[in-house]
Amino acid sequence: MATKTYEAAVKLSTGQVVVYHNINTGLYKFHRFLNEKFSGEQRWLYYKVRRKSTKEIVGYYRNSLEPIKIELIRLYLKPICNEKGTGYFIPITYIRNGYDIVRNLFVAKSQIENVAENHIVIPKKMLEIMIEKGREDLYQYYLTNHHQLDKEDIRLGKILFDKQIKEIEGRAEEFPELNFP
Known part of the structure; x- marks a missing residue:
């Protein structure tokens, strides 16, 4: 069975876009990684994930916002x-x-x-x-x-x-x- 690999573009609260080209750990672990890495002053706002092989968009995920x-x-x-x-x-x-x-x-x-x-x-x-x-x-x-x-x-x-x-x-x-x- 082939490993599914993804790539994601993450929009940060500072306006930067960070692209991760080779996500092979699974999206759930990647999501936890984002929460740990960008939990301080620089937060992630949203990210879009697509399959690397077919370029098919598999998800669009947004971070929580405070009132x-x-x-x-x-x-x-x-x-x-x-x-x-x-x-x-x-x-x-x-x-x-x-x-x-x-x-x-x-x-x-x-x-x-x-x-x-x-x-x-x-x-x-x-x-x-x-x-x-x-x-x-x-x-x-x-x-x-x-x-x-x-x-x-x-x-x-x-x-x-x-x-x-x-x-x-x-x-x-x-x-x-x-x-x-």
């Missing part, structure tokens, strides 16, 4: 839909020398949790990045027009918001059977 909590911010601003309908512009007010400067920052529909006529809900981390990027762009604009200013001269205006938390459920680990063919 995730995402902080969301509900901004009480009137979002403006863009022409193509792919997202919304959020009017964010900055203040410089007592003057209000409104910048419309774009958010793609895929990044929006909820949108209504008078509010929009987006992840907190994304909002922080957008505000800082908008401030940096405004600073660069003033510098190219030969204005004398510091970054601290541009401040964020008043924004009405409230915080929410969204929980994403985890999933159980998938693994091959002990007597895998």
Whole structure:
């Protein structure tokens, strides 16, 4: 009886893909090996296994995930839909020398949790990045027009918001059977 050999491509949490070309111990032992080797900071997310002789895919296995909590911010601003309908512009007010400067920052529909006529809900981390990027762009604009200013001269205006938390459920680990063919 010929030994069945497999090859597997393993996707890691760091973004790397590790390929194992000659698995002849069986998939159950290979799965245990992955759990031991990648149990620390670098975890395996999923792997795909195929037979070496026929290139037939025999399985796709995912690692377990812990439940995730995402902080969301509900901004009480009137979002403006863009022409193509792919997202919304959020009017964010900055203040410089007592003057209000409104910048419309774009958010793609895929990044929006909820949108209504008078509010929009987006992840907190994304909002922080957008505000800082908008401030940096405004600073660069003033510098190219030969204005004398510091970054601290541009401040964020008043924004009405409230915080929410969204929980994403985890999933159980998938693994091959002990007597895998």
